[in-house]
Amino acid sequence: xxRGLLIALALVVALIVLLPLRIVFDMAGLGERGVSARxxxxxxxxxTVRDLRIGRLSLGDLDAGxxxxxxxxxxxxxxxxxxxxxxxxxxxxxxxxxxxxxxAMRGANGDIATADLFAPLPLRSISLDGVDIAFTGxxxxxxxxxxxxxxxxxxxxxxxxRGLSGNLRCDGSDLLVPLKGQSGLEQxxxxxxxxxxxxxxxxxxxxxxxxxxxxxxxxxxxxxDAMTIRINGRF
Numbered sequence: 074x075x076r077g078l079l080i081a082l083a084l085v086v087a088l089i090v091l092l093p094l095r096i097v098f099d100m101a102g103l104g105e106r107g108v109s110a111r112x113x114x115x116x117x118x119x120x121t122v123r124d125l126r127i128g129r130l131s132l133g134d135l136d137a138g139x140x141x142x143x144x145x146x147x148x149x150x151x152x153x154x155x156x157x158x159x160x161x162x163x164x165x166x167x168x169x170x171x172x173x174x175x176x177a178m179r180g181a182n183g184d185i186a187t188a189d190l191f192a193p194l195p196l197r198s199i200s201l202d203g204v205d206i207a208f209t210g211x212x213x214x215x216x217x218x219x220x221x222x223x224x225x226x227x228x229x230x231x232x233x234x235r236g237l238s239g240n241l242r243c244d245g246s247d248l249l250v251p252l253k254g255q256s257g258l259e260q261x262x263x264x265x266x267x268x269x270x271x272x273x274x275x276x277x278x279x280x281x282x283x284x285x286x287x288x289x290x291x292x293x294x295x296x297x298d299a300m301t302i303r304i305n306g307r308f
Contacts, residue, residue, distance in 0.1 A: 094120030097139055101149035101171040107269055107308065108169070108176075121156055128269050128308030132185055134159045140168060148172035155183065163198075177207035181218070191273055191304055193291045195225040204241065206248060211267025213243035220250055222261065237261050258299075265308070273304040 095113040098104065111124035117139040125132045134156035143150025150170040155162055165183030170176070181204040187196050204218030221238040237252035237259055250263040258278035265271045277288070278299040285300065293300040 092117045094122070094137060094139075097149055097151060101151075103169075103171060103176075106171070106176045121158075122153070125153075129188075129190065130185065130308055131188065132165065133162055135165070140170075143168070143170055146172075148175075167201075167204075175207060175209040175214075177205070177215070179205050179207075181205070184223075187222075190306060190308070194273075194275060194302070194304065196222055197225060198223045200236075206241070208248075208267050212246040213248045213265075213267065216241045216243045216248050220252065222252055269308045271306055271308065273306075274301065275304070276301045 093113070094115050094117050097117050098108075098110070098113060103109075107128045109126045110122045112122075114121045114123070119138050120136070122135045122137050125135050135153040136156050137151045137153045140150040140152050148170050149172065150168050152166075152168050154166040155164055163184035165181075165185065167181035167183075168177075168179040170179060181201040184198045184200050186198045190196075200221040200223060202219040202221075204220065205215055207213075207215035218241060219238065220241055221236045223236045235255050237254045239250065239252040241248060241250045243249070244264070246267060248265040250265070252261040252263070253259065256279065260276045261273060263271060263273045276296075276299050277293070280288075280300060285295070288300045288302075289295075291302070293302045
């Protein structure tokens with residue numbers, strides 16, 4: 074009987090160790106919160122998520138494993154890092170946690186490509202430094218850390234190699250990302266609602282008169298001594 078119990082215990086442990094990572098995604102209800110992937114490979118402790126997406130935002134291929142600490146906190150938490158078989162990609166690491174109607178990204182560091190989310194603005198990527206974001210239902214309940222939006226080297230004659238940066242925070246029920254350029258004349262406020270909709274208000278000051286025509290063609294409007302544009306979209 075003792076031998077049978079040991080064999081049964083070994084089988085249970087083996088099943089737990091070999092449970093597919095896909096089960097965690099399903100049990101955490103990540104799909105219901107706009108998180109998707111092209112495919113999910115491996116076990117709950119050591120797997121790979123191919124083309125992880127939060128809405129329309131692609132985070133690429135990530136190695137993932139279940140965090141035991143998350144289970145102790147009563148949540149599903151996956152520790153994610155840029156996949157080891159994705160050479161040439163910038164580093165990225167964070168924890169993705171889900172519990173009840175709450176979802177959170179914790180300790181996020183690295184770069185995420187923005188593709189055409191903010192078109193016609195030539196934004197290339199977003200850099201995260203110690204970023205924590207949590208939503209309960211459709212309400213932002215926690216937001217901290219530094220964010221930098223990286224822009225193409227030249228924007229209508231402006232050199233913005235250092236991008237625009239700032240510290241994110243909750244503002245009412247929304248996530249607010251207030252950003253400024255090095256000169257302080259370039260400003261961008263990104264407001265993200267729990268529904269996935271976002272608004273980006275971009276303001277450029279100190280421009281040469283010749284830049285006005287090109288900016289107007291892209292949808293910018295004169296507002297005082299600056300050119301402004303509002304971009305609405307959904308992740």
